[in-house]
Amino acid sequence: MSDFPTREEAYALLTEYNQSESLIKHALSVEAVMRHFAPRFRGDAEVWGVVGLVHDLDYEKWPEEHCKKTEEILKERGWPEELVRAVVSHGWGIVTEVEPKSDMEKVLFATDELTGLVTATALVRPSKSILDMSAKSVKKKWNQKAFAAGANREIIAQGAEMLGMELSELISETITGMRPVAEQIGLAGSAAES
Incomplete structure (x- = not known):
């Protein structure tokens, strides 16, 4: 592995530990949102995306050790400390004491739960899509x-x-960030046909 893991390496790691379709879709949602926000904070979209992709790495197999097991796995694989810290910080106040400090950490913390709310909202809409959905x-x-x-x-x-x-x-920026992967995450709905 180079200094920073590639998207392919991160995805392989994600699918090594997760078979749940909903968890993989969630990871793809958060990855897309992280990539969307990166330029706004002068971040590297590749690095931010990789963090989003693996943030819940341990959730399917070790929900009671959420974040802690991911930290172990990433450290064993030689991931850079700043990425490990970013991933762990998204559980701040609930499962970890690592407070989000960098912009990347704050965006992950803010949007992780929000992608779930956006997804749930889209699924009850007539179009079942985020492509025609607003923050409202x-x-x-x-x-x-x-x-x-x-x-x-x-x-x-x-x-x-x-x-x-x-x-x-x-909310609006999170929806915008999720739109490029709407098809992959099952939220293109009937809006994709029109």
């Missing part, structure tokens, strides 16, 4: 605690604050 649709579901209950709104709001972004902007 997600905001309508925001206060319905039973809807996509697994998507922690407090973390999303805290992440938006860390980034100095309005919640609506964060």
